[in-house]
Amino acid sequence: MANRRSSMPNITFEGKNININAGDNLLQALIQAKTNPTYSCLAGQCHSCLLQAPSGIIPPQAQQGLSPQQCERNLLLACQCHPEHDLELQRPQARTKTDAMISGLRQLSPEVTELTLSPRTVFPYRPGQHTTIWRGPYLKRCYSLASVPEQETDLVFHIQHHPEGQFSTWIHQQAREGDLLQLGTAIGNCHYHPQYASRPLVLIGFGSGLGPLYGILRDAIEHQHRGNMALFHMAEEEQPHYLQSELNHLSEQYKLAYSRLVEGSNPTEAVNQHLKQCPVSPVIAYLCGPAAQVKACQRLLLNSGLVAEHIFTECFTDTQIQKDGQNI
Ligand code: FES
Incomplete structure (x- = not known):
């Protein structure tokens, strides 16, 4: 990549050059460039703006709250990224998913269901971190872990029913023990230190x-x-x-x-x-x-x-x- 330290950094996203206005973050620049990025909280919390940088220098604040494994994969949060050096960007490649079977459904209150999942392989996490749960290839929702790995072999989530939410409505009305789901990696810094x-x-x-x-x-x-x-x-x-x-x-x-x-x-x-x-x-x-x-x-x-x-x-x-x- 060309050395442009004295001028604006050279940013590319999937081969397209991206201009960043002074003071803007990477996500704002990607939106302006009409690259259709996914995002939600704009505050470094939801991780829906994750991108991968195959080359370049990632500003440390763009990886705050990511796991060591995510940092090793050169993932970054676009909404927290103010690039100072050249960066080559792409959507995250081949996120690993873990198959998991519903092993329990319990009504904690009229609106909250306890969902228990039995993962097929080892699923590293700390209580309080969140992960994406997929039902099929398209329907997904982010939930936080309520279980403690040293005390429970299965994973526990509290699912609040939102009438307009497809995933929570499915959990509350149709999900059955034995149904298969998939999990993303557990991430986030909101856990016991x-x-x-x-x-x-x-x-x-x-x-x-x-x-x-x-x-x-x-x-x-x-x-x-x-x-x-x-x-x-x-x-x-x-x-x-x-x-x-x-x-x-x-x-x-x-x-x-x-x-x-x-x-x-x-x-x-x-x-x-x-x-x-x-x-x-x-x-x-x-x-x-x-x-x-x-x-x-x-x-x-x-x-x-x-x-x-x-x-x-x-x-x-x-x-x-x-x-x-x-x-x-
Ligand atoms: S949009 Fe939520 S972390 Fe960036």
């Missing part, structure tokens, strides 16, 4: 955002977490708080404060009350649920003095429902 074992943990889940938090919480216990833990579950007034008996049981056994809040109430008020009782040690927070609620809560926590790199988030986006590679 053992280096913070002595810090207070605050976990805030909205609706079925409780699923990944239930996995992270049990992973923390599995790692013998030493700091205090507090779990806040936000649910709409008409939606029941599910997993109550399991969480009550955990709170009786471990240093866990478990609170149920009705959505619309201010979670930071309750969180701040809790933080006053925490030791001075910096708090580690996990936020999971619909993107709007998670982002709002993240801002509130930052205003309350939490540090950005100590807040791990998992955002669910409506547009993750995809068909034929397009958002629908």
